Amino acid sequence: MSVTISDSYTISDFIPERIIRPRRGLIGIDFKELWIYRELFWFLAWRDILVLYKQTAIGIAWAVFQPVVTMVVFTLIFGNLAKLPSNNASYAVMTFAALLPWQFFSNAITKSSNSLISSQNLITKVYFPRIILPASATISGAVDFMISFVVLIGIMVWCKAPFRLSMFLLPLFFLFAFFAAFGAGLWLGALNVKYRDVNYVVTFLVRLGMYISPVGFISSVIPQRWRFVYSLNPMVGVIDGFRWCILGEQFKPYWPGFWASFTMVLMILVTGICFFRSTEKNFADVI
Amino acid sequence: MSGPIIRVEGIGKKYRLGSTISYDTLRDHITGSFRSLCHIISGNKKSKRGREFLENQTLTDNCEFWALKDISLTVDQGEVIGILGRNGAGKSTLLKILSQITEPTEGEIRIKGRVASLLEVGTGFHPELTGRENIFLNGAILGMTRSEIKKKFDEIVDFAKLEKFIDTPVKRYSSGMYVRLAFSVAAHLEPEILLVDEVLSVGDVEFQKKCSGKMNDVAKEGKTVLYVSHNMGSIAQLCSKAILLDYGKMVRFDAAQEVINQYIKNTGTLAKTGAIKITDRMYTTRGKKIKFSQVTMRDSRGNVCNNFLYKEDFSVEIDFDIYDNFERGVIGIGIRTLNGSLVTIAHNQDNNNGNIEDIARGSYKIKANFNNILRPGIYSLNIKAYEHIINGETIDVSDLIQFEIANSPKEGELMPVKMRSGLVEFEVDWSLEELAASFSYI
Numbered sequence: 001m002s003v004t005i006s007d008s009y010t011i012s013d014f015i016p017e018r019i020i021r022p023r024r025g026l027i028g029i030d031f032k033e034l035w036i037y038r039e040l041f042w043f044l045a046w047r048d049i050l051v052l053y054k055q056t057a058i059g060i061a062w063a064v065f066q067p068v069v070t071m072v073v074f075t076l077i078f079g080n081l082a083k084l085p086s087n088n089a090s091y092a093v094m095t096f097a098a099l100l101p102w103q104f105f106s107n108a109i110t111k112s113s114n115s116l117i118s119s120q121n122l123i124t125k126v127y128f129p130r131i132i133l134p135a136s137a138t139i140s141g142a143v144d145f146m147i148s149f150v151v152l153i154g155i156m157v158w159c160k161a162p163f164r165l166s167m168f169l170l171p172l173f174f175l176f177a178f179f180a181a182f183g184a185g186l187w188l189g190a191l192n193v194k195y196r197d198v199n200y201v202v203t204f205l206v207r208l209g210m211y212i213s214p215v216g217f218i219s220s221v222i223p224q225r226w227r228f229v230y231s232l233n234p235m236v237g238v239i240d241g242f243r244w245c246i247l248g249e250q251f252k253p254y255w256p257g258f259w260a261s262f263t264m265v266l267m268i269l270v271t272g273i274c275f276f277r278s279t280e281k282n283f284a285d286v287i
Numbered sequence: 288m289s290g291p292i293i294r295v296e297g298i299g300k301k302y303r304l305g306s307t308i309s310y311d312t313l314r315d316h317i318t319g320s321f322r323s324l325c326h327i328i329s330g331n332k333k334s335k336r337g338r339e340f341l342e343n344q345t346l347t348d349n350c351e352f353w354a355l356k357d358i359s360l361t362v363d364q365g366e367v368i369g370i371l372g373r374n375g376a377g378k379s380t381l382l383k384i385l386s387q388i389t390e391p392t393e394g395e396i397r398i399k400g401r402v403a404s405l406l407e408v409g410t411g412f413h414p415e416l417t418g419r420e421n422i423f424l425n426g427a428i429l430g431m432t433r434s435e436i437k438k439k440f441d442e443i444v445d446f447a448k449l450e451k452f453i454d455t456p457v458k459r460y461s462s463g464m465y466v467r468l469a470f471s472v473a474a475h476l477e478p479e480i481l482l483v484d485e486v487l488s489v490g491d492v493e494f495q496k497k498c499s500g501k502m503n504d505v506a507k508e509g510k511t512v513l514y515v516s517h518n519m520g521s522i523a524q525l526c527s528k529a530i531l532l533d534y535g536k537m538v539r540f541d542a543a544q545e546v547i548n549q550y551i552k553n554t555g556t557l558a559k560t561g562a563i564k565i566t567d568r569m570y571t572t573r574g575k576k577i578k579f580s581q582v583t584m585r586d587s588r589g590n591v592c593n594n595f596l597y598k599e600d601f602s603v604e605i606d607f608d609i610y611d612n613f614e615r616g617v618i619g620i621g622i623r624t625l626n627g628s629l630v631t632i633a634h635n636q637d638n639n640n641g642n643i644e645d646i647a648r649g650s651y652k653i654k655a656n657f658n659n660i661l662r663p664g665i666y667s668l669n670i671k672a673y674e675h676i677i678n679g680e681t682i683d684v685s686d687l688i689q690f691e692i693a694n695s696p697k698e699g700e701l702m703p704v705k706m707r708s709g710l711v712e713f714e715v716d717w718s719l720e721e722l723a724a725s726f727s728y729i
C-alpha cells in the first residue's frame with residue numbers, strides 16, 4: 001500500500017524516523033516504547049495463563065491444592081509440634097497470609113528466569129522490548145494469586161477470623177511483592193540467557209527461601225538484634241506487610257526492618273533493570 | 288521532500304567466535320576459572336578441562352571478528368533490493384540489524400516506517416492454543432494492534448481456509464494447515480519495509496511459492512523490499528538493484544544484473560578444496576544446538592575431491608556434534624546450481640517410511656552415497672538439519688562446497704552429449720514399437 005499522497009510526498013514523511021545505533025553505558029527504561037508495546041505485554045501474559053490452565057488438567061485445583069497442603073503441614077509442624085507463637089491469631093490463617101505472597105514470588109521468579117530462554121525463537125526473529133518477557137511472566141502469576149486469595153477468604157471464614165478494613169491495603173503490598181519478584185526475575189532471566197544452569201540456582205533459592213523467610217513462623221521469633229539483618233531478605237517486609245493487613249495491629253511490622261526490605265527491593269529492581277538493559281542487546285546473539 | 292526510507296551509515300557488527308559455546312554454565316565458569324588457576328599454580332598439565340577452559344578463554348578474548356564492516360547505503364521508498372553473497376558473508380546479520388533484533392557494534396541507521404520480515408512467519412505460535420488465539424498472539428508479536436487484528440480477523444481466516452478448525456488447538460493441525468495459518472497472518476501485515484531472508488530455502492514447496500507470491504505482490508505495491516537469496520533468477524526478475532557482500536564488506540551496490548554477473552564470476556573462482564571444515568559455528572533450532580564440524584566430498588575411490596567424472600558416483604560425509612536431543616531429527620543434503628535452483632534434496636530418513644527416530648546428544652558421522660546422474664557443470668552443496676515436528680525450524684547451511692562434474696566420462700561410459708541442456712540424466716529405458724495399421728500413408 002504505497003500511500004503516495006501527492007507526487008512529492010510519500011508515507012515516509014509522516015512516519016517518525018527511527019534511529020538504530022549502539023547504546024553504551026547505563027540504560028534506563030524507555031517508557032515511550034513500552035507504551036507502544038503494551039498490548040504485546042498483555043497478550044504474552046494472557047498466553048501464559050491460558051496455556052497454564054489448558055495444560056494442567058487439574059489447573060485451578062492445583063493452584064488451590066499446593067498452598068493449602070503447605071499451610072496444613074506448616075501449621076502442624078510449626079504450630080502444633082514446635083508450638084511457635086502466633087500472637088493469638090489462628091496459625092492456619094497466619095501461615096496462609098504469608099504463603100500468599102511467597103507463592104506468588106517463587107512462581108514469578110521461576111517463570112521469569114525462564115521467560116527469555118523459552119521465547120528464544122521470538123528473540124532471534126522479532127524486535128520488541130525484551131523486558132516485556134519477564135514482566136509478563138511475573139504478572140501472569142497474579143491469577144494464581146487471586147485464586148489463593150479466594151482460598152484465604154474461605155479459610156478465614158472457616159477459622160472465624162475477623163475481616164479488617166486494613167485488607168484494602170493489600171494491593172499496595174502486592175505491588176511490593178511484584179517489584180521484588182520482577183527485580184529478581186530480571187537478574188535471573190538475563191543471567192539465564194548466558195548461563196543455562198541458573199535454573200538450579202533458582203530452584204535452590206525458592207526451596208531455601210521458603211524456610212528462611214517467615215512463612216511458617218512470625219518474624220518476631222527472630223531475636224531483636226538480628227531483626228534488621230534478617231529483614232534484608234526482601235520477602236520479610238512483604239510477608240510482614242501481608243500479615244499486618246490481614247491479621248491486624250498485633251502483627252505490626254518492625255518498621256526499621258520493613259524499610260530495609262523496601263530498600264532492598266528498590267535496589268534489586270534498579271540494578272536488575274540496568275543489568276537487563278545493558279545485556280539485552282546481546283540476547284539474540286548468544287541465546 | 289521525501290528522503291531515503293533507509294539510510295545506513297558505517298554499520299559494523301562484531302561477533303565473538305565461540306561466544307555461544309564457552310561459559311555455557313555458571314558452574315563451568317566458576318569451577319573453570321578456579322581449576323585453571325590451580326593448574327597453573329601446580330603446573331599440572333593433565334587436567335584436560337582446565338586447559339580446554341583456558342583455550343576457550345583465549346579464543347573468546349582474541350577471536351573477535353567483524354561479521355559486517357563499514358556498510359553504508361541508502362534505499363529509497365519502493366526500491367526492491369537483492370542481497371547476494373556467499374554463506375557467512377553477513378547477509379542475515381545485516382537484516383537482523385535492520386530489524387533491530389541485534390544491535391550494531393558501530394554506525395547508525397535511520398529508518399522511516401514499519402519493518403517486517405517474512406521469516407517471522409509463525410513466530411510465537413503456541414501448540415496448545417487454538418487457531419483463533421494464535422492469530423491474536425502472532426499478530427501482536429508481529430506488531431499489529433488488537434483492533435487491527437480484529438478488523439482483519441475474518442480475512443485472515445478466510446485466506447488460510449481454516450474456518451472449520453479455527454477453534455482447534457494448532458497442535459492438531461497438519462503442517463500444511465499450520466503454515467497456511469501462519470502465513471496468512473504475516474500476509475496481512477502492512478509494513479512499509481519488508482525483509483526477506485532466503486525464504487526459498489525454508490519450509491516446503493507450497494510455503495516457498497506463497498512467499499515468492501507475497502514478495503511479488505509487495506514489490507508491485509511499491510513497497511520497499513530487501514531480499515536475500517541464492518536464486519539469481521528471482522533476484523534478476525524482482526530487484527532493480529543488488530548488494531554484494533563478501534566477508535562482511537560491501538563489495539558492490541549497483542544494478543541487479545551487474546551485481547549478479549560479478550557474484551557468479553567471483554564464486555567461479557572459489558577455493559576448490561573438496562573438504563570444508565566449519566568450526567565453531569553453532570546452529571540452533573528451537574534452542575537445540577548442532578555443529579557441523581566437517582563436511583567432505585569423496586569420489587568413487589574414496590579420495591577427497593570435488594571434481595567428479597560424468598556418471599562417477601560420489602559421496603558426502605558430514606561430521607556433526609549434537610548438543611541436545613533432536614526430536615525426530617533429520618539431516619538433509621541439497622544440491623543447487625550456481626544460480627540457485629535446487630536440483631535435489633535428500634534426507635537421511637527418506638527410506639524409513641516416516642518412522643523417524645530422535646538423534647540423541649553426541650558426535651556423529653553421516654555418509655551419503657550419491658548415484659550420480661548430474662550433467663556436466665558446477666554445482667553447490669548445502670546441508671540442512673531439522674526436527675520433523677510441527678513448529679520445527681530448518682537449519683540451512685548453503686553453498687558449502689562447490690563441485691564440478693567434468694565433461695569427460697567415467698571409464699566405460701559414453702561421452703555426455705554436449706549440446707543437451709538440463710541438469711540431470713535419468714537412466715531411461717526406451718522402447719520403440721511399430722503399431723500396425725493405425726496410420727494410413729496418404
Ligand SMILES: Nc1ncnc2c1ncn2[C@@H]1O[C@H](COP(=O)(O)OP(=O)(O)O)[C@@H](O)[C@H]1O
Pocket residue numbers: 284285286302303304305306307354372373374375376377378379380381568
Ligand atoms: N550469534 C552469532 N555468534 C557468533 N557468530 C555469528 C553469529 N551469527 C552469525 N555469526 C557469524 O557471522 C558471520 C555472518 O553470518 P550471517 O550473517 O548469518 O551470514 P549469511 O546470512 O550471509 O550466510 C558468519 O561467519 C557467522 O558464522
Ligand SMILES: [Mg+2]
Pocket residue numbers: 378379380485
Ligand atoms: Mg543467512
